[in-house]
Amino acid sequence: MRAVATQVDDAVSTPVTAMPPHRGRARRVFFSAQTARILAPIAGLAAVLALLQLAVAVFHIPKYILPPPSDFLPAIVTDWNQLWPATVVTAEEVVYGFLLGTVFSIPLALVLSSVRPIRDTLYPLIVFFQVIPKIAIAPLMIIWFGAGKMSVTLLTFALCFFPILINSMAGFSQLDPRRLYITKSMGASRWQTFRYLRVQSALPYMFAGFRVASTLAVTGVIVGQFVGSAAGLGYLLEASTGILNTALVFADVVVLSILGLLVNYVVVAAEALCMPWQRRKATA
Amino acid sequence: MHAVAATKGNRVSAAKPRREATSVPTFTHERARDARTDTAAPAAQTSADGARGAAISIRDVSKRYARGVSALESVSLDVRAGEFVSVLGPSGCGKSTLMLIVAGLLSCSSGSVTVNGETVEKPLTDVGIVFQDDLLLEFRTTLDNVALQCEVRGMRKSEARRKAAQALDRMGLSSAARRYPHELSGGMRQRASLARAFIHEPSTLLMDEPFGALDAITRIRMQGELERLWLDGQRKTILFITHGVEEAVRLSDRVVVLSPSPGRIAAEFTIDAPRPRPIVIEDNETLTRYSREIYALFDRLGVFED
Structure with a gap:
């Protein structure tokens, strides 16, 4: 050349x-x-x-089948007084369900991964519950807790719980034993080993779980609202379908997608905040 | 106990060293383990009762893993305070196992180890450990990795960081302080892990092939750096595990050769040469003769055969 x-x-x-x-x-x-x-x-x-x-x-498609963007985009504005309160309820339920899942599954993951007898006893049960399609227990929730926020949140919790639990468990048990050589030779206590080594080593796994759970949370809330709720974007979706207000259905879906994006963004931002070393790895 | 060890220790017959010029230091080489006590080499004045006076005293240590695999067989070794001793042997001879046992990170099947007069039963803490992998924590900056040693030992975080910054400075790593391990070169990472092992000024350093993963040039540089660190400060007792003959000869006061599996002590060489040692030992007749002797021993031990 x-x-x-x-x-x-x-x-x-x-x-x-x-x-x-x-x-x-x-x-x-x-x-x-x-x-x-x-x-x-x-x-x-x-x-x-x-x-x-x-x-x-x-193709002269009727509006109730497929509303053109010129119909459903303005609907977001005109029906805002319906959409906004529904969005607030939905977001609340997503956040509560997700947080509930996190609060319960991380400590449980820690116990399961560090206490052998408890793991041997509970883990098979957990696997059994995990294979139940969680959506299938939505009607049960209605029977137990009645229609409304409680049922929707608990269903969402059930959906978020397992991915976070399984991933956190993997995170807590995946540890290069030679790293423990280093902390042991420093004379680190159990608590110090946890605080300085185990938590951070498990974080990438936990966040893998959070990401899966955040998507499931939105799905869970919508399905929960379909089945038993008189509020939220899921309910509004069903109600507007019933009266063939397809423009509102589309507007609802657009708002839902934006909500989903936002939830996803929060998780990604939290990840970057909690694991600054990973962020630099990506740019390196 | 001693008698048994003696028969095992004398297994390898020692070839007498050639003495060439008068200026060449005497070899006290291939002293079979028990002969050591009477050969009275200036560098190894271990008393016959072993443990007393020795910083590290390894007594008849054997290690058998499950399924009957024997890694170490009746190894006895004394290391004086401030002595640099290398344990040299081919892969799989149990030298890493020996180090973990001394560090209290692995239990032995029989025998005992005392370090600074205390029997090792739980992990040693008055110690700095360096492995072939730097084992730095990827989520801590280089500075915080070194500071961890002090933090865990109860120092305030700000104080630990200040001390770590000084340690990094001494290693020429100031520029890497705020960077994460994955942003550093292999040599820099291993230097940081050396800093972590030295920072709390332990009496003992245990190193398991610390330079094994580095490229040849970096390895030689790091050897020089280690020697300098060791000579500069209060001399620490170093047990250095390696399979590099030149590395062992260049760095050590004494080289202990382990036979292939199960590891037994085949011979000991007292490296009688002034310090600091030359960077490259190829031009140094004294040091190369030691390495030739060791290679010859390896040959007799069948290390180079399949």
Whole structure:
């Protein structure tokens, strides 16, 4: 490659540096690479919406089957007085269910991974409960706790509980024994070993569990509200389906997706906050 | 107990060393374990009753794992306070096992170990440990990794950090203080793990192939650095596990050679050469003769055969 270049240069007697470093040098750049990375998905979304709008018009699809974006996007604003309270209830139930799952499963994971007899006794039971499709116990929740917030939150808790438990257990038991050599030779107590070594070693596993649980939490709340609740985005979804207000159904789904994104973002942000070493690993 | 050990210790017959120039220090080499007490090498004045006077005293230590695999067989060794002793042997001869037993991190099947007069029954704490893997915690910065040693021992965090910063400075690692282990080179990581092992000024250092994972040049640099650290401060007792003949000869006051599995002490060499030792031992007739002797012994032990 280089030899060829030199030959050419010799022939026309121009210095090598006179050759343009990049082929696309003359092309005008409208956005920086970073701006482009932000704009690209927005452009994608806009294209899909435009296509939808066009399809509805071209194929004469009735509004109650597929409302065009020009219908359901304004519905977010016009029906805001219905959507907002529903969103608040839904978000509350997601957060409560998720937190409840975290509060119960992490200490339990710690006990199970450190006390052998307890693990031997409880773990098979836990595996058994885990294979039950949690959605199937939604009607039971209604029988036990009645329709409303309590049932929805508990169903969400049941969904969040297992991924966090299983992952945290893996985190607490996965520890290179040679690391314990180091802390033992420092004379670390059990508590110190836990505080300085075990917690941080388990964190990446816990967050893997949190991420799964956060997605499940939103699903859990919606299903719970379908089955037995008179409030929330899930309830509103069902109610507006019943009266064929498809625009509101779509608006509801859009708000739900935004809520889901937000929950996901909170988990990711918490992860970056709790594990700064991981963040640097990603950029390194 | 002693008689049994003597028959085992004398198993390998020692070839007499050649003496060339008068200036060349005398070899006290391949002293079979029990002969040591009467050979009266200046570097190994262990009393016949063993444990007394020795910083580390290993008495007839054997280790058998489950399924009858024997890792160590009746190993006895005394290390004086401030002495640098290498345990040299091929892979799988049980030298790492020996180190873990001395550190109190592994129990032996029979025999006993005393360190600074106390029988080792639980993990030693007056000790710095370095393994082949740096074993730094990925979630702590280099500074906090070194400071951990002090923090666990009850020092206030700010104080521990200040001390760790000094330790890193001494190792030429100031620039790495705020970085995480995965952002450092292998040599830097191992230097940080050395700093962690030295910071609390333990009486004893136990090192298991600390430079085994480094590239050849970094390894030689680190050997020099270790020697400097050891010579600078109050000399610590070092038990250094290695399979590198040159490394053992370059660094040690005494090299103890273990035979292939199960590990037994095959011979001991007192390395009588001034310090600091040359960086590269190839040009040094005294040191190369030791390494040649050890290679010859390895050959007789069948280390190079399958």
